[in-house]
Amino acid sequence: MRNLRFLFLIVLFPFTVSAQNIEIKEGNAKMAKTKLWCFSTTYKYDKTLAIEIIESKIASANLKRSARKKGFSIYRGVSWSTIIPNNKADYYYKVKGKKGKTTFYFCASKGYDNYVTTAQEPELAKNIISFLQTLDTDMATAASIRAKELELKSITEKNAEINKQLEETKKQENQKSKEIEALKKKQVAPDPVK
DSSP states (O other): OHHHHHOOOEEEEEEEEEETTEEEEEEEEEETTEEEEEEEEEESSOHHHHHHHHHHHHHHTTOOOOEEETTEEEEEEEEOTTTSTTSEEEEEEEEEEETTEEEEEEEEESSTTOBOOTTTOHHHHHHHHHHHHHHHHHHHHHHHHHHHHHHHHHHHHHHHHHHHHHHHHHHHHHHHHHHHHHHHHHHHSOOOOO
16 A cells, blocks of 8 residues: 555556657656656666756746646646747656666646647657657766766865875975985084094
């Protein structure tokens, strides 16, 4: 019973589109007792990165979240020209992460549970598929940037350690030079007369 409460499984995916390196599926998803017609895909990136990229896309489209329900973020009556140009619509998305992979569910409705499907709205479905592909590309770029930033941080830390060692050896070098000068002064000075 407990598992049923948390299950939001895709019930049926009769249509699958292979796009770039990702497989996009289309079918029903549950949000509590409501069935949503969704496009879904699994990205090979962790959940935090996926959410960061998705939220940045939503922010750049100036969308305001209406609600959250059973893991779905809901945007009602908003204009998102990337998906449905020149019309307001309802958008739903959900992100689930597991072991460095993220599954993303995305639904678009033109109102009254009139969900965008490949069969009924091929052009709008194409826009959604393109959006999901763009997310994959953006996540790949962000993951590469993060990897390079970690490499740079490691190099910077190594350089700091090397600079610290260099400073220490310079101090030792100066100390030894002073000791040598002191010894040379002793060597050159004549013995005192008695």
